[in-house]
Amino acid sequence: MASLPKCSVAGCESPVSKAGYTLCYKHWLEENKKKSPKQGKDIELDEAVQSNLLTSTTLGEKLGIASRKLNQVLSELGWIERSKKGWIPTAQGKKLHAECRESRQSGIPFVLWPEAITTSKILSNTVHELLGSKNIELKTKQEEVPAAVQDEKQTGYRDKLDKFKALHRATDGHQVRSRAEMLIDNWLYFSGIVHAYERLLPVEEELYCDFYIPAGKVYIEFWGLENDPKYKERKEKKKEIYKKYGFNLIELNDEHIKNLDDYLPKMLLKFNVIVD
Numbered sequence: 001m002a003s004l005p006k007c008s009v010a011g012c013e014s015p016v017s018k019a020g021y022t023l024c025y026k027h028w029l030e031e032n033k034k035k036s037p038k039q040g041k042d043i044e045l046d047e048a049v050q051s052n053l054l055t056s057t058t059l060g061e062k063l064g065i066a067s068r069k070l071n072q073v074l075s076e077l078g079w080i081e082r083s084k085k086g087w088i089p090t091a092q093g094k095k096l097h098a099e100c101r102e103s104r105q106s107g108i109p110f111v112l113w114p115e116a117i118t119t120s121k122i123l124s125n126t127v128h129e130l131l132g133s134k135n136i137e138l139k140t141k142q143e144e145v146p147a148a149v150q151d152e153k154q155t156g157y158r159d160k161l162d163k164f165k166a167l168h169r170a171t172d173g174h175q176v177r178s179r180a181e182m183l184i185d186n187w188l189y190f191s192g193i194v195h196a197y198e199r200l201l202p203v204e205e206e207l208y209c210d211f212y213i214p215a216g217k218v219y220i221e222f223w224g225l226e227n228d229p230k231y232k233e234r235k236e237k238k239k240e241i242y243k244k245y246g247f248n249l250i251e252l253n254d255e256h257i258k259n260l261d262d263y264l265p266k267m268l269l270k271f272n273v274i275v276d
Helices: 025-035 040-051 056-063 067-076 091-095 115-119 121-131 136-144 147-153 157-163 179-190 229-245 260-269
Strands: 080-083 086-089 099-102 109-112 211-213 218-222 248-252
Touching (some): 248 260
Parallel strands (some): 086 109
Antiparallel strands (some): 080 086
8 A cells, every 4th residue: 555645744754644635634633723713712712812801711710710600700799791692791890991792603792801800809809708718818908997997988887887786687597787677688588589688889989788689789778867967978978879880779768668568579670670
């Protein structure tokens, strides 16, 4: 049987992969790899490299979390949202300079992030919470800040801790600070609405909401000390922050607490949270 001719690539001594071919198997693979279209992740990576931005995969690698989990975190923070089987940046995400691209192959949208996002305390804290680890660096920095400054940054949250201990236990196990908060918590629980209590807001200011509902990205605040001038001042500052970031906010007072069945379903429906 006649031997096969050598590969046509200069300097290559290997025989062609098959009779009638001009390339050895190695160079044939390389040539076909160049011709074959790139797949989704490769396209995203090219887009990111060209733009000096990070994909969810590369950002996840830097934060030590899988891209799927990272997208869940970014969605929970309200920075991205689902669209056409992919993800697009929200208004808040765009403020953080996130950019939207579409896969040239599938048309599925994806989000690219600036390198600076890796230094976000909000993002790193949320990832640490999800992984069950502690952000020691942030804790140390907070301890170095004078108490008076921390009080101002937290817009009355520390004052709330000092005045109202978490002595009321809601049905779902949350320890809350007033009977009104217990009633709100119980109403959400028995309505089958997943919620968090005293969730840290995804903003630069250190601020905690009373309740947070992931579905609809809704925050609930109960204003219970309307006759207290200091409380009223802090309330206005807190409302300004909600407005500044364009968050979905439901405000409750003593009148609402008397009949949550009437008020909350209508308020939640405005943010596409449906109560059966």
